[in-house]
Amino acid sequence: MRDDFFNLESGATVVFPDSANYENKIEQEIPVFDAIASNFPFVQQEDIPNDVLTEYFRERFEKQQQAFLRNNTFRINERSDYFTYCIYNSIRFLKEDGFLSAITSNAWLGKEYGFQFKQFLLENFHIKYVVRSNAEHWFTESQVSTIYSVLQRGQRDEPTKFVTINFKLEEFFNQEDINYQLRQIEDFYADIDNCDNPRNASWRKDESFKNLYHKTEGSVSVSIISNEQLNNSLASQENWDTFFISANLFEQFDEYLVPFYPDFIDSFRGERTGWNEMFVIPANQVANTGIEERFLIPYVKSPTELETLEFDGNYNYFLFVCNLPEADLRREFPGAYRWIKRFENATNKNGSKTIQDACAGHRPFWYSLRPKKANIVTAVNPYERFFFSFAEEPFTIDQRLIAMTVNAGQDVELMAALLNSVITFLTIEMRGTSRNLGVLDLNANYFKTLRVLNPNLLSAESKRDILNAFQPIKERDIQPIIEEIQRADRINFDTVVLRAFGVDEAILSALYQILSSAVNDRVTLSER
Numbered sequence: 001m002r003d004d005f006f007n008l009e010s011g012a013t014v015v016f017p018d019s020a021n022y023e024n025k026i027e028q029e030i031p032v033f034d035a036i037a038s039n040f041p042f043v044q045q046e047d048i049p050n051d052v053l054t055e056y057f058r059e060r061f062e063k064q065q066q067a068f069l070r071n072n073t074f075r076i077n078e079r080s081d082y083f084t085y086c087i088y089n090s091i092r093f094l095k096e097d098g099f100l101s102a103i104t105s106n107a108w109l110g111k112e113y114g115f116q117f118k119q120f121l122l123e124n125f126h127i128k129y130v131v132r133s134n135a136e137h138w139f140t141e142s143q144v145s146t147i148y149s150v151l152q153r154g155q156r157d158e159p160t161k162f163v164t165i166n167f168k169l170e171e172f173f174n175q176e177d178i179n180y181q182l183r184q185i186e187d188f189y190a191d192i193d194n195c196d197n198p199r200n201a202s203w204r205k206d207e208s209f210k211n212l213y214h215k216t217e218g219s220v221s222v223s224i225i226s227n228e229q230l231n232n233s234l235a236s237q238e239n240w241d242t243f244f245i246s247a248n249l250f251e252q253f254d255e256y257l258v259p260f261y262p263d264f265i266d267s268f269r270g271e272r273t274g275w276n277e278m279f280v281i282p283a284n285q286v287a288n289t290g291i292e293e294r295f296l297i298p299y300v301k302s303p304t305e306l307e308t309l310e311f312d313g314n315y316n317y318f319l320f321v322c323n324l325p326e327a328d329l330r331r332e333f334p335g336a337y338r339w340i341k342r343f344e345n346a347t348n349k350n351g352s353k354t355i356q357d358a359c360a361g362h363r364p365f366w367y368s369l370r371p372k373k374a375n376i377v378t379a380v381n382p383y384e385r386f387f388f389s390f391a392e393e394p395f396t397i398d399q400r401l402i403a404m405t406v407n408a409g410q411d412v413e414l415m416a417a418l419l420n421s422v423i424t425f426l427t428i429e430m431r432g433t434s435r436n437l438g439v440l441d442l443n444a445n446y447f448k449t450l451r452v453l454n455p456n457l458l459s460a461e462s463k464r465d466i467l468n469a470f471q472p473i474k475e476r477d478i479q480p481i482i483e484e485i486q487r488a489d490r491i492n493f494d495t496v497v498l499r500a501f502g503v504d505e506a507i508l509s510a511l512y513q514i515l516s517s518a519v520n521d522r523v524t525l526s527e528r
Contacts, residue, residue, distance in 0.1 A: 374403030
């Protein structure tokens with residue numbers, strides 16, 4: 001395996017190995033620096049030697065780093081990106097008040113492992129700046145969304161500036177004269193540090209959100225987040241990506257929000273078959289299989305099949321579900337029997353696993369499934385369309401969809417209507433994590449913590465008003481969100497929802513603007 005290197009301002013090199021020789025190499029004599037600048041490597045999860053790295057850091061951190069202690073047990077989240085270990089290790093090279101500047105993936109802002117990483121940062125550093133670009137990918141060959149952070153060793157009760165730049169670096173900073181470029185960079189940070197000065201005419205305060213400032217010509221925005229708010233976010237598990245807009249993005253309607261799980265819904269991932277070729281059958285091929293109808297369940301495989309908010313019941317696939325022993329099938333259901341026999345010795349493409357190995361966890365037989373059904377479904381990785389499709393009669397879905405069953409006594413359509421409000425869409429966009437090619441990365445557990453407008457706060461009249469406004473949008477095709485929020489029926493629906501909860505309707509245009517800008521930035525960044 002190769003070693004990865006930190007290039008330091010002094011010209012020295014610090015080795016950070018990813019091999020079994022980690023212990024031997026890391027203990028060499030290394031000077032301490034006033035500043036370190038680096039873009040840390042991206043290494044796929046499977047190649048990270050978590051056990052070696054955890055053991056190394058246990059010896060150094062177990063007594064003094066609370067971020068890694070859970071129930072008096074030292075544990076580094078096994079899903080941590082490689083760069084987190086690099087930053088954990090950087091403390092050995094930094095003087096007190098020294099600076100670390102790093103370009104990393106943005107995943108730690110919202111991912112589960114990021115909460116441990118953020119606690120470590122807050123306990124050891126002052127996070128001066130977190131910078132993102134809405135204008136370009138900083139690494140053209142990478143599909144990973146990146147941010148730039150400036151950390152100063154030692155704790156300080158000073159705010160962090162979350163900076164969004166809307167220009168390309170090579171067009172803004174001089175590329176020919178390095179000395180002039182450095183002066184430009186110094187001026188850039190000085191300008192940011194004075195963004196909230198009321199006498200600074202080149203900046204304006206945002207009208208809707210506190211502590212958000214915009215360069216008057218639109219090139220930069222800065223959101224100022226207190227150290228207290230950053231620390232509080234660890235308990236609430238907030239995605240720091242929202243801090244680029246506001247410390248309290250949802251402040252104006254926060255009192256009306258409530259977790260839908262478990263009082264209103266249950267949430268889980270759709271069906272994982274283990275071998276789609278056998279279990280998922282296109283509707284136009286069902287007749288050729290000879291499988292008896294009783295073993296075929298209508299099945300939604302892809303989010304693209306959901307074209308309207310109210311599911312129309314048109315299925316492109318069926319799921320093979322059989323819990324009878326082979327002897328019964330051979331005697332009474334020859335079609336299903338032949339189908340099972342057709343696959344029982346099948347192997348995957350490289351021959352490393354058989355279908356019976358892959359489906360060994362199925363019960364009562366390897367060819368059995370016990371699919372769950374849902375009233376409301378949404379995409380696990382939304383792109384441009386946001387939707388929660390629903391049906392009064394539960395239906396079965398693939399693992400690429402998130403399933404929600406509505407608890408007994410709750411109104412399925414009202415639950416779906418509230419989930420389809422702009423407030424829910426904005427929550428998902430701002431608290432999800434942008435991944436490859438601009439999709440959002442969500443999961444079933446995320447929806448168990450999702451806070452939605454509380455139906456228990458609505459009067460009977462308000463419920464009727466919301467459902468009436470929901471009728472026209474539930475029956476038409478779902479549009480990409482940037483087009484959706486321009487439609488009169490959508491605007492009317494969201495207006496009625498805000499009004500029903502006593503939220504000032506004037507905020508709707510600002511919510512639409514934030515949502516459309518965030519989605520546009522996410523889905524187009526890979527093209528820049």
